[in-house]
Amino acid sequence: MKNLLFIITILSIPIGIIFNLFDIVGGNIFLALGFLGVFVFYLIRVIKDFYSIAYKKIIVLKVMIILMSFCLFTKYLYHLFGDYPSLIIVPVFLLSSIIYLLTERRKQTKLSLVTILYLLLSIPLFGFEFNNSPRHYIPQSWYDRYGETSHYIVSFDFKFDYPETKLLNEKAFDLKEKQLYYDAIEVYEEARKLEPKNLSLLFELSEAYARTNELEIAVELLDKAIIVDSSYSEFYNNRGLLFYKLKKDEKAIIDYEKAIELDPNQPVYHANLALVYFYQDTFDKACEEIQIAESRGFNLSDSKILREFKDEQCN
Incomplete structure (x- = not known):
């Protein structure tokens, strides 16, 4: 009976991953039960083995499996509180598991099975991408807070006071399109010396700073643009996106609502x-805004998160 329960616990983890890969409801439940089961099983084993001389050698690996159950749970179910502990736990687990697999002559079947499974589950933490892949060992938000965005940007017909400013703006825009963001910022800043309140420069420069992870500066630039002219909904939408990335949800909501007030027919604002x-x-x-976004023409397939949420939560 114990062996059957152990097998069911272990199988719950790959079943959960498969369910998530194919967007089947319940994948996270299987993952959570699997990791919890392994955690409890080896917690009991470590307590028993602590008083056994025969198993003192491999008790370290069992402790690491307990800790890895916690880490993998947070990584695969996207909980942030496991990020910092994983920096220490994952390398120690990798080292102890390799030592066990290469040097231990009397290997335990269950321990070997869990060790290999956890080693395989550790691979996606280091950059391997697939649908619903886990949070990486070094999460993207640590080095790229802006990330891939679905913000709404249009071409503005902003005027320039000087032809030199317009030429610099065009040069900077080309650099930004080539993803040479630091070079683009230098040119934009040069142009701002000529026209410090130009809305086009403030808007495009904000985007360039966001792409270099300087989200706070990007917000300040949009603040200045809104002070100059508060009639552009796109300014509020983009600033709302930046607040969202900075975990300032209340400010993001205020900006998105202002963008909607200025342009209620733009579906992206409702989706954001x-x-x-x-x-x-x-x-x-959330369901109400999704419904409005779709009625305005938003394609829900553009947002996997909102599509899955609607299927599971919205009537």
């Missing part, structure tokens, strides 16, 4: 607002 409500667990409002 729905995303913030989703992460705040305000599901009723």
